[in-house]
Amino acid sequence: MGYLKQIKIHTGGQTGILYVTDDESTAKRLRDSGEAVLIYFHDGNRNMDFSGFLFGVEEPENLDEDYAEKVYRRLKGIPWDILETKRCRIRETVPEDVDAFYEIYSDPAITEFMEDLYPEKEQEKAYIREYIEKIYTYYEFGVWTIVEKNTGDVIGRAGFSYRAGYDEPELGFIIGVPWQRKGYAEEVCRAILDYGWNNLCFDRVQVLVETENEPSLRLCDKLGFHGADELTMDDKRYFRLILEK
Numbered sequence: 001m002g003y004l005k006q007i008k009i010h011t012g013g014q015t016g017i018l019y020v021t022d023d024e025s026t027a028k029r030l031r032d033s034g035e036a037v038l039i040y041f042h043d044g045n046r047n048m049d050f051s052g053f054l055f056g057v058e059e060p061e062n063l064d065e066d067y068a069e070k071v072y073r074r075l076k077g078i079p080w081d082i083l084e085t086k087r088c089r090i091r092e093t094v095p096e097d098v099d100a101f102y103e104i105y106s107d108p109a110i111t112e113f114m115e116d117l118y119p120e121k122e123q124e125k126a127y128i129r130e131y132i133e134k135i136y137t138y139y140e141f142g143v144w145t146i147v148e149k150n151t152g153d154v155i156g157r158a159g160f161s162y163r164a165g166y167d168e169p170e171l172g173f174i175i176g177v178p179w180q181r182k183g184y185a186e187e188v189c190r191a192i193l194d195y196g197w198n199n200l201c202f203d204r205v206q207v208l209v210e211t212e213n214e215p216s217l218r219l220c221d222k223l224g225f226h227g228a229d230e231l232t233m234d235d236k237r238y239f240r241l242i243l244e245k
Contacts, residue, residue, distance in 0.1 A: 002021065002022045002023035002026065002045070003020070003021060003022040003023070003040050003060070004019065004020070004021045004023070004026060005019070005020040005021070005040075005060060006018070006019060006020075007019075007020065007063070007068050009036075009068060009069050009072040010069075011069060011072065011073060011078060012078065016036065016072055016076065017035065017036070018036045018037075018038055018068055018071060018072045018075075019035055019036065019037050019038065020037075020038045020039075020040050020057070020060045020063070021037065021038075021039065021040060022039070022040040022041070022042060022044070022045050023045070023048075024045070024048040024049055024050065027039060027050065027053060028052075031052070031053070036071070036072045036075035036076055037053060037075070038053075038055050038056065038057055038060075038063075038068070038071055039053050039055065039056040039057070040056070040057060040058075040060045041056045041057070041058050042058065054074070054075070054137060055071045055074075055075070074136075074137060077094075079091045079092035079093070079094050079145075080092045080136070082144055082195065083191055083192070083195050084149075084191075085187050085188060085191045086187065087148060087149055087150070087184065087187060088146050088147060088148060088149060088155070088184065088187065088188055089146075089147045089149055090144050090145070090146055090147075090158065090159075090188065090191070090192065091144060091145055091147065092132070092136055092142075092144055092145065093128055093131070093132075093142075093143070093144060093145045093157070094128070094132075094145075095125040095128050095129060097128070097145050097154050098121050098124050098125050098128065099121070100153070100154035101117060101124065101154070101157075102117060102121060102124075103176070104154075104155075104156065104174070104176035104177075105117050107176070107177045109177055110174065110176070110177065113209075113210050113212075113213040113216065114174055141159065141160050141200055142159055142160065142161060143157050143158065143159035143160070143161060143172055144157065144158060144159040144192075145157055146158055146175070146184070146188055148179070148184075155175060155176050155178075155179045155184065156173070156174050156175040156176055156179065156184070156185075156188075157172075157173070157174050158171075158172065158173035158174070158185075158188050158189060158192055159171075159172065159192060160172075160192070160196060160200070160202075160205070163206075163208070166206060168202075168204045168205060168206040168242070169196065169200075169202055169205055169206070170205070170206050170207060170208065171189065171192065171193065171196075171205050171206070171207050171243075172207075173185055173188065173189055173192075173216075175188075180215075185219055186219055186222055186223070189219065189223055190223065193205065193223065193243070197245045202245065203244065203245050204242060204243070204244050204245070205242070205243050206228070206240060206241065206242050206243075207220055207225055207240075207241045207243075208231075208233075208238045208239070208240050208241075209238060209239050209241065210236055210237065210238055210239075211230070211237040211238065211239055212237075217239065220241050223243065224243050225241035225242060225243045226241060226242060226243070227239060227240075227241055227242075228240045228241060228242045
């Protein structure tokens with residue numbers, strides 16, 4: 001038995017354990033029993049096979065509490081809480097959000113300027129699972145879920161992504177029709193932009209908005225975006241707008 005440490009994690013009103021170990025067999029035994037495992041890397045275990053483990057650390061005694069909680073959440077399938085505004089909570093998306101998404105996207109006003117969901121809910125859930133694994137896990141940001149604090153209702157989505165061919169991260173947002181014209185989009189987008197500047201160290205952010213999408217263009221103007229260029233994609237015209245820190 002090599003190094004083994006247990007770290008208590010408090011999340012969502014519950015307590016869990018994150019195990020830190022430098023031993024291959026111990027790590028696999030704990031993982032196979034459903035535990036959250038963080039690998040301690042050092043010169044003495046470089047020849048061990050930890051290829052099936054997502055997270056590692058070289059100085060376990062100096063492990064940051066926030067990082068430990070995020071590792072535990074990721075390994076246990078608990079979404080990260082990103083930020084809060086006065087009326088909303090922004091967190092990572094989970095497959096359980098899919099029913100609410102289909103309700104939101106069922107309104108034709110949403111899909112007029114927005115790509116629709118998959119035809120089947122199970123396809124969308126599979127996409128979200130893959131998104132968690134490949135986007136959230138490795139980039140630590142993406143498009144997130146917006147939850148109204150008072151009701152706990154999922155009211156939309158917003159966040160950052162990268163578009164092929166562009167260097168700037170792109171802000172995207174959608175608010176369900178029942179919650180539109182109440183200032184939610186501006187409230188959430190301002191907070192997410194601040195998160196981009198302060199937590200993700202972005203210097204510039206872009207948006208691509210269809211030229212006929214007047215509500216989104218008005219919001220982007222309020223947020224301070226300015227015109228960069230106009231382009232055509234899939235026979236649709238877009239304004240590409242830029243905001244600098």
